[in-house]
Amino acid sequence: MKIFNLILFAIGAYIAVHINGGMDGVINKNIADTLAAGNQVVMYSLTTCSYCKQKRQQMTSAGIPFSEVFVDADPSKMQEFNDLLAARYVPPGGVGTPTLVVNGELLLNNPSMAEIKKHLKYKG
Numbered sequence: 001m002k003i004f005n006l007i008l009f010a011i012g013a014y015i016a017v018h019i020n021g022g023m024d025g026v027i028n029k030n031i032a033d034t035l036a037a038g039n040q041v042v043m044y045s046l047t048t049c050s051y052c053k054q055k056r057q058q059m060t061s062a063g064i065p066f067s068e069v070f071v072d073a074d075p076s077k078m079q080e081f082n083d084l085l086a087a088r089y090v091p092p093g094g095v096g097t098p099t100l101v102v103n104g105e106l107l108l109n110n111p112s113m114a115e116i117k118k119h120l121k122y123k124g
Contacts, residue, residue, distance in 0.1 A: 030061065030062060030063035031063050031064065031117070032062075032063030032064070032065075033063075034122050034123055035064070035065075035120060035121065035122060035123065036121040036122055036123050038121065039064075039065065039102075039103060039120050039121050040101075040102075040103055040104075041059075041065065041066035041067070041100060041101070041102050041103075041116075041120075042066065042067050042068075042069060042100065043055065043056070043059070043067070043068045043098045043099075043100050044071055044081050044084075044097060044098060044099045044100070044101075045068055045070050045071070046070065046071060046097050047072055048072070049097045049098065051096075051097065051098060052097050052098040055098045055100075055110060056098075058113055059113075059116070062113065062117075064116065064117075064120070069081070071097070081099075085106075095108055095109065096108070096109040096110060098110055100116060102116055102119035102120060103119055103120065103121060105119045107119070
């Protein structure tokens with residue numbers, strides 16, 4: 001019975017990662033047609049960050065329009081990022097990338113696609 005449960009778990013994990021787009025259980029389908037106009041999504045990234053690359057691919061696949069700011073490529077962008085954190089009383093040392101701002105909501109430390117989608121504006 002334990003082997004059967006292990007096999008079921010492995011199949012479920014495979015489906016979550018390879019079909020649903022991640023372990024957060026959110027289907028990574030294109031939602032562009034359901035989004036309302038005016039969504040503002042900014043992703044603060046590092047040029048060397050593999051999590052940033054993955055999040056970029058996930059959001060592109062999901063049809064979420066966003067702009068990306070590489071904080072390590074321009075000192076003024078790093079200052080912009082630090083100012084953003086300071087304005088929300090977040091100490092800059094413990095914040096990882098990608099960090100997103102979705103319609104004014106600060107989402108720290110590589111938020112899940114479910115968390116990002118929760119803050120988007122939809123039609124209707």
